[in-house]
Amino acid sequence: MKELDPAALDCLAALADGGSFERAAQRLAITQSAVSQRLRGLESQVGQLLVVRARPLRLTEPGKVLLRFARQLQAMRADVARELGESLRAQTRLPIAVNADSLATWVLPALDALVQDGVSLELIVDDQDFTHEWLRQGQVLGCVSTVPRALRGCRITPLGVMRYVAVASPAFVAREMGGDAEGGLHRGNFSQLPFLVFNRKDDTQTQWVAKAFGVRSPRLVERFVPSSEAYARAAMMGWGIGVLPELQVRDAIERGELIVLHPEVAVEVALHWHQWKLGDELSGSAPRGARLDEVGDALVRGAHAALGSQAAPGRRARTQEPAGRVVRRSPRPAVARPSR
Structure with a gap:
């Protein structure tokens, strides 16, 4: 050619x-x-x-x-x-895809120094199970994703684990759960209480309920709030039970604006940074310092500082078909996966 x-x-x-x-x-x-x-x-x-x-x-x-x-x-x-x-x-500009919860918590602080130094970024937001498709199609140069295997021509670096907990406002607990934060949500009533849902791709809530009460494919009363910040605010306003990153709601919990429900139950997800190999890196001798490398390095440092660098125990196994379609295998009983 x-x-x-x-x-x-x-x-x-x-x-x-x-x-x-x-x-x-x-x-x-x-x-x-x-x-x-x-x-x-x-x-x-x-x-x-x-x-x-x-x-x-x-x-x-x-x-x-x-x-x-x-x-x-x-x-x-x-x-x-x-x-x-x-x-x-x-x-x-450098287009990268990130999930909304990462953007609402650790991504901006991780990238701040680079942006202040003049790096031009375009942040594209999608579900963390779907950001990888943006990379595969060439729309972005890197992505934060749950997919643990790299595309051909890409490299992958573990970022850490986001831990999701179920929370509700004190007013909601008093009104809907009889004031009992310990036992007011149980197998017999979870399907009658409203749960906050990010969007139609989001199955974090059903994953949490399945893990907490041993119910397969639970059906929930859903209230959609398609913004990480607004979702957390809606939980604090008593709109319903939210399943949110512990990192995002830690301060609200300490202030008493939110109460953790069944604190022994958490949904964990391992995140990874994917990026295209550019230039001489394809032959294994790429010089460091390229802008995309700097973005990736900053995200890895920021994620490790905020999330920790250990992979989630018992993380759901995933693989990729040659065409790039993600295939989900049967999870182990204790595994749950968020979808924001």
């Missing part, structure tokens, strides 16, 4: 980011006609359709392959410019 046009690859990345030719043109400060021309040239060169012209447009599988290459090329270009003393701060 002939050398691919970097400008055309930039157009492909802009189309993936913007979802339309108009937005891609705005991102690149060129005309829509120029975007179309560069895309057609790239498709002609590789002999395959790269973009489905729909609303919003979407990339084909070959388009996703080239998008991964485009992202890596942009990151390496920024590293070279940095070493030469040039600034591409306004043009180049």
Whole structure:
């Protein structure tokens, strides 16, 4: 294959980011006609359709392959410019995917020094079981994920364990549980009490109930609050029982704004940092100090400080099929997995 046009690859990345030719043109400060021309040239060169012209447009599988290459090329270009003393701060950013609970707790402090130093990041938020798909499709250069195996061309580093506990406000305990924080929630009434749920991907609550009461596939009264900060606030306001990262609600528990229910029961999840190998790293001799490496190193340090670096005991085994689809195997009885 002939050398691919970097400008055309930039157009492909802009189309993936913007979802339309108009937005891609705005991102690149060129005309829509120029975007179309560069895309057609790239498709002609590789002999395959790269973009489905729909609303919003979407990339084909070959388009996703080239998008991964485009992202890596942009990151390496920024590293070279940095070493030469040039600034591409306004043009180049590093997209990474993180889960909402990590973003609400340890991610921002971990990345603060880099951002203050001028690193341009785009944080994409998704469920921690789905951030890996963003990486596979080339939408991001790195992700925080529960998936314990690296994609080909990527490397993986353990981050630590997030521990989730069930909490409720004192007012909720008094109103709905007869004032009994120890025994007011039990096998006979959990299905009548409201549980807070982050979104439709979130099964943290059912995992906690299954572990606490030995019930398979429990059905709950659900109240959806799709924001980590608002979710914690709703729990403190007495909207329902929340299953939240212990790290996030530690202060509220100490202040008496939340009460831990069945403190012997916790949902644990091991998180991992995945990132693409760039440049010479593919041959095993990458120089340290590249921006993506700095982001990964900062996240690993921040996560280890906040979460600890040990893997969750009895963590649910997971593997990947060649096509990248995540397959969940049968968990051990004591294992539970959050989904935010």
